[in-house]
Amino acid sequence: MARELEMMSDGYAWIITDGLMNHFDSMDDTVIASTQGVLGVKPYIAMSQKLDSFTDRWKRKFHQDLIIYGLWAYDAVYTLATAAERVGATKSPVQNQGTSNNLTDLTSIKTSKSGLILLDSILNTRIEGLTGDFYFANGKLQTSIYQIINVIGKGETQIGFWSSEFGITNELRLSGDKTxxxxxxxxxxxxxxxxxxxxxxxxxxxxxxxxxxxxVPVKGGFDQIVKVDRDTKTNKTKVTGYAIDVFNLVMESLPYPVPYEFEPFMHPNGSSAGNNYDLIEQIYLQRYDAVVGDTIITANRSSIVDFTLPYTEGGVAMMVLNKQVDKRSAWIFLQPLTMDLWLTTGAFFILTGFVIWVLEHRINKAFRGPPSQHVGMIFWFPLSTLVLAHSSVISSTYPWT
Structure with a gap:
């Protein structure tokens, strides 16, 4: 399958574990040819006269190669025999673990008290078997050295070793500097x-x-989150905005490239093809692989798609300019209104005083006197109305008379 998907070519790396690499010798040429360049690891078995003699006798009798599992099985049986020989022939009572007559019930199997003694002897037995130093630690078979294999041509090529003491090395090391x-x-x-x-x-x-x-959604108005620009001449679209920048940064941070393209959710004439729910539903309908934009997470939408963690907060907010205001200033009362509004208000006060002076100075004695008194009356009369009620009566009835 990997070869059919062209994943055994340049730019790919394949590493297989010992579970598959141990069967490599039994694979046919077709499988080996399809795994060229693959790296693998398998337990290291030192060649010895004892191992060569055993494998030769095995091939002559069974006419097939012996993989490492067969060697481990041989050493395991040899370890069991050695442990049993150490325990010796002892008579121990046999007891039932349960009273069930069901043959599939493991608790009904009879056990011997000497079984624990034999188990302890097996765990403490260490032999030099076909695979080398063979022993159990914490109930598990220990393999301290692994071969690193590179599949080349019709077979495997050893390119190094790994051990728990020396790590990755080019050659087999059993002693020396333990770096x-x-x-x-x-x-x-x-x-x-x-x-x-x-x-x-x-x-x-x-x-x-x-x-x-x-x-991506196509919306009017606030376009800082997602903005879709369409070139009418080339009929190409350009998608920008905050959500697009976040998505691009996330994709660039991946350790592998993922090809993708933005597709605006719109009609051929450039208008939106629906609301946010209609857009998200396109993932469920398998038209889109994902959606990027200001799509709010709701219960009905979550029932058909999966959302990422939100990176913006929804709701309505107000942004105001943060200005440093000296609250100890004597002119702080001017802050609620702008300078233009204050000037306009003052101009209307003066205009009001001037109109009253024009109407009253000819017939009202309070508005007569030297020119300086007339000017003072124009400014004083409208301002004084803010703090006191005038008892004098305006004599002029113009323009109603």
């Missing part, structure tokens, strides 16, 4: 998929593959 190394530069040259020595980035998506379609 733990993790750099791959300690390995031999690796032939990667595509028959190249260039280290792939890994998880590289083919650029000719399917691009993700990202739906």
């Amino acid at each position: 733990y190394k993790t750099s791959v530069t300690n390995l031999s040259n690796i032939i990667w998929p595509g028959d190249t020595l260039t280290v792939p980035k890994g998880w590289v998506f083919p650029m000719r593959g399917k691009k993700l379609k990202i739906g």
